[in-house]
Amino acid sequence: MGLKGRDVVSILDLTRGELEALFETADKFDRRGRARYRLLEDKVLALAFFEPSTRTRLSFETAMKRLGGETIGFAGAEATSVAKGESLTDTIRMLDSYADAIVLRHRYEGAAKLAAEVAENPVINGGDGRQHHPTQSMIDLYTIRRLFGTIDGLNIALAGDLRYARTAASLALALTLFRPRHLYLVSPPQLTMRPEVLRVLDEAGVRYSVHGSLDDVVEELDVIYVTRIQKERFPDPMEYEKVRGSYRITLDLLKKGRKGLKVLHPLPKVDEIELAVDHSEYAAYFQQAAWGVPVRMALLTHIFGVEV
């Protein structure tokens, strides 16, 4: 149980072996179906969501409660002491003294790292800044592994907003722990992957290429990982409309791809995927969201050092 008592700030805090052990535990929970366990019945998990979130927050809450544990916390900082001007470190110290571990979502880069330094108990990054969302990446990797039996050897595209979407950056980092065949980074020029992420890919020897359109590469792909392009990123609304349209995932596009091609998305999605795709064999994102519960159950049992 190598993760016992540890913080999870970045997906790179884990080794491939630790991730694989996690996935095996998630397999067990998934096989057993919905149930409640008594594995963590003496534990309380704090959910400190300074930024809106539904999926991450509710799936952690579900995971903890299905394990017999309890949660406390807040969603949105309005009704909390943060609104009174309390520092992040003071809020974290408080939660650390109430709960046995903390899941943190925060808009600022480095918030989870700071929290991990302050707290004696484990801190799990539920997404901070523009780069880290390790538990989402665990789910993404788990989904690929479940669908293809492996992560190694696959052609994977990350498409959409690669600059500001923390899920895309975090998955790129996560893939350096595996051996994908090729990584296709597909985005409008304003939203290309940040140099610090590319540097990690380079160092890890991950082969990748940069593209402006999915049309150019769709025939090569096993997986398309889509992220939402947010209007706020574009000073000019016309520019946004143009970009949005050309990154829309349609059935027509997907039909040009290989047999077995799958579309993943961290969700929520707005209209970046044509509705018809939802009901096609390409759509893996609802299943991906559902696997959020067993993967987070696995993580919690490993962090708390409980045998499943």
Add this chain to the structure above:
Amino acid sequence: MGLKGRDVVSILDLTRGELEALFETADKFDRRGRARYRLLEDKVLALAFFEPSTRTRLSFETAMKRLGGETIGFAGAEATSVAKGESLTDTIRMLDSYADAIVLRHRYEGAAKLAAEVAENPVINGGDGRQHHPTQSMIDLYTIRRLFGTIDGLNIALAGDLRYARTAASLALALTLFRPRHLYLVSPPQLTMRPEVLRVLDEAGVRYSVHGSLDDVVEELDVIYVTRIQKERFPDPMEYEKVRGSYRITLDLLKKGRKGLKVLHPLPKVDEIELAVDHSEYAAYFQQAAWGVPVRMALLTHIFGVEV
């Protein structure tokens, strides 16, 4: 256990027999007093409240927790993925993959029906649009039955906003499953019961009459079911003030009625009932609210197919 695994979108989804079985289970829970059970300890209930609610949300939460189950969810859509533009169906799919059943409150007509189509697990309508609030109607019926020993043969007035208050419309529909002696629909002309509800009353052969004032009918009544008249319904504030005054339930009014006359209200109330009524023998609304817990406990056990 005819309700096992079923959705509850409208009160008309249930038969009289199913309602009566439900009330018998509620009787059992009520007789035993406050306790916690282990009946649903392997279940998680999602509370998806897109609209503000205290009573419905907290009584479902209390009911689920007293049954040993757990809840997840949100109250108000601000801090959720809905604020990011996610569709209702995507949100429901997510909750459906986390929880074992969903309670939905939504401002739009048909939201619960749509959710029930999307979700594999049972969806319970916690109030949507202008017409459906089946669990409130269950509590209303249960209250009448507890107070009078029967619902059949009673003279029941629905008073106040019959056009926009979903509780009034839903109770009117509910009463078609029973044989009230007469239904008095009492409202200002702007707020009369919608034709589609009247049509269901007609088809069911429920005798009803339409009135502009409680004064005209109070002597006939066993039950007055009051709903709040909302200021927003009136373009002219003067008009609202006039209407509000003439629909106020006062002790003087009630004293003109039969012995045993009872006032019900789904709550919250603002000033549509004179405060002196709260402490009189006429007031049944606090007791009605309290029965929300055993009735919702009964519903949850029937939906999950658990023997009580």
Add this chain to the structure above:
Amino acid sequence: MGLKGRDVVSILDLTRGELEALFETADKFDRRGRARYRLLEDKVLALAFFEPSTRTRLSFETAMKRLGGETIGFAGAEATSVAKGESLTDTIRMLDSYADAIVLRHRYEGAAKLAAEVAENPVINGGDGRQHHPTQSMIDLYTIRRLFGTIDGLNIALAGDLRYARTAASLALALTLFRPRHLYLVSPPQLTMRPEVLRVLDEAGVRYSVHGSLDDVVEELDVIYVTRIQKERFPDPMEYEKVRGSYRITLDLLKKGRKGLKVLHPLPKVDEIELAVDHSEYAAYFQQAAWGVPVRMALLTHIFGVEV
């Protein structure tokens, strides 16, 4: 178990003996470390927080859940029936019929007293108005007792906003149940302790003196209890800036004090304590916050009459 079934509106609702019994129970919980018990597993606690709060709300929630009980409730009144205009008494009646006890936080003086009159089940004041915050005072007293082995015989300063900070007034009242050597009331002239609180000190024979600066008295002190001075109290922002600076707790100030001097604060703090103090031997406020859980666990078991 003298507290069984009782309301806690003011710290003066308890005797010294009852507080000491409470502290002994808190000692037990604290000694055993973090755990979950089954002591209150048949109980539901309503947390009715009409005003923002993190520490009080989350530590009550943690306390209840570590005791095996459940919580329901709301934080902030926006998404509740209060926003629809419901009266406090109606909201309390509802919660009273759902839960086994209620913790109330409200901005209005007397809200908890009113709630206690309406509710059949115990009401615990989680802070109301400008004067009462009994559970915070229990934690403050417990902290002093743990740090010094006693409350009697100590020189204690209350510093900052003594007029509007309910924690300071409540602790002053609480100290009348003990025999502190001397109480130093240190505040800007606009924010002196209210006459009604001074009257209670006078009646109890507590020796106190009023000061404008900590510098004058720091050498005498065992405990400095600091409260936040809020900008909103000052019509003139310049005046606020001046006052704020002269009430800042710095390491330099504390070094002038006795050996063993401790700084307490109900938290959250903003910048009224120099950051360097956090890591010094003077800082007791993080420990004080942590003891919020065992003290509130003790209170809940005493209120519910459960043997620990």
